[in-house]
Amino acid sequence: MNVNMEKSAYENFKDISQDEHIAPGTALCSGCGGLLALRLALKVLGENVVIVNAAGCFTLLSVYPFNPFRSSWMYTAMACAPAGAQGIRDALDILIKKGKVKKEDDLKVVVLTGDGTANDIGLQATSAVLQRNLDFYYLCYDNEAYSNTGFQMSSATPFGSKTNTSVPGGVNPGGTAQKKKDLFEIWRAHKPPYMATIAPSHPVDLSNKFKKAAQFKGPKLFITFAPCPSGWSFDDSKSVEISKLAVQTGIWPLKEAICGELSHTVIPKFKPVETYLVAQERYDHLFHPVKQVDVIRVIKEDIDHYWQPYLGVEPLQDQS
């Protein structure tokens, strides 16, 4: 398999910048995993950034008259953050051409959305800008539901988990019956110059990916794992721990694709996925009052189906 082994720009925590681009005091939940990923990403992107943020939890970062950013930020409706980014990019290009904005004052345009926006209502606007090869970044924080409005199921909600619109019981004891949409593969089909998945528990991997993306012109797309203490029901202190478990069990692959060419940046240890599931109350129904072996088996098989083409044929997760 193709594992990325070239020497990296970031090697350890000492390489991570001490500059903060999001001030403390935001309205986001204590322990928000997505916020940590954004904070780390902005440390690499720097200050010359304009964020285009579609409605969701992160639009509460800036609530009038408060603003945590050192850079610019604009709010858009759910469906149209990429269209907003197109407008800003075009405006900047024209102003630079006319000499009204200096080239060194140019801004990186960054779309920031939740998974609901990215997978559902904002998908076609994204597809359109990918096809137009817009020069921008997209950071989707995947908290696997519509969190801001009370944790309803999105098409990124994982099979077997509980949301407030896929409550386990009756005909659906397993909770969410649908499988998580593979947004990475949908985006990859457009063959953008750079795309990657990241996780807040892997700050060095995350930083290297943003650093690497900077050399490409065109769409640079990121999906971050975003542990959500309120929606997934776990203690605020466990966000990073749960993110580590997601990577180590193989349920959240860390990868990148350059012009559609895929490689993994971390090979998981394939810890039993139960260690990940039991850490969150949104999977409680799979273990209490009786263990739902069938549902858990499907989750394991899906991890195997994902990894086997890259790693071989042996089952990676104990299927018992």
Add this chain to the structure above:
Amino acid sequence: MKRIRFHGRGGQGMKTASRIVGTASFLEGYIAQDCPVYGAERRGAPIQAYTRVSKNPILERGVIVHPDITIIADETLLDDRTANVFQGVYGGTITMINTHYSSAHVRERFGISGKIVTLDMTDIVLTQIGKPVLSSVAAASASKLTGMVTRQSLKEAIVRELFSVDIPKEVVKKNVEAALICFDRTPDIHIDHSEPMKEDNTFVKLEYSGPYLGTPSTYARGNTVLKKTGNWRLFKPVIDHERCSRCRACFVHCPHSCISLDTAGYPRIDYENCKGCLICLEECPKKVILKKREVREW
């Protein structure tokens, strides 16, 4: 009619508290109405919830401006202008605050009218339930203060409401125990007003203004520091700098940008804004960050 207003922070359970009181009163044969109000903010932000209980049909709706009973489940809201916890408190209000301070201290500090009751509910839930969820205990105190709800109906209402949101049996049991302790420790005082406050029904009419005026713009950089979210904290992370190896794990993983490094490379916590998530404590490989229960002075 009794009007009860709950104040807490998102995640503490005030919405459920208002429902439990509604259900308990309903079980006693009263007509009840309950609803929460929260702005577009997340866990930790100030929220309110209302319960109205009456012998007769309730025609009133919406915000309770003049409460007969106010439950302030989080003492850090007392000084928070946006939470406005004493709004509309009058001679007939019983104000109940979750704090270790006495009611005399509250009276001296805030000079509010009506009666004041205090009880350290957080202490009770931490011992009985092990988690800072205040829904059942806040409901218990409110129920007692109405003088309309018995222990039995309270118990039944807690079981019903918590089961309906899938709380496991053991946890429901602990909630009932904690609630009954609170019920018993809440004094049996009532104010029976022959003339209850009338809610005013004035409407604020907002004129249309164009997008240049109507769209808010903020030009300040990073002014959320002024929000001082340090008062969200229940436990405080404290670094033992003597044993710290300066590995930076805590600094790197704080989601809220509350850890910086001093010139010698030691981590320093911004307590004015640290929300107390304790990710730093979890991630410290040396285990040299300790947690301390916040006991606030005011």
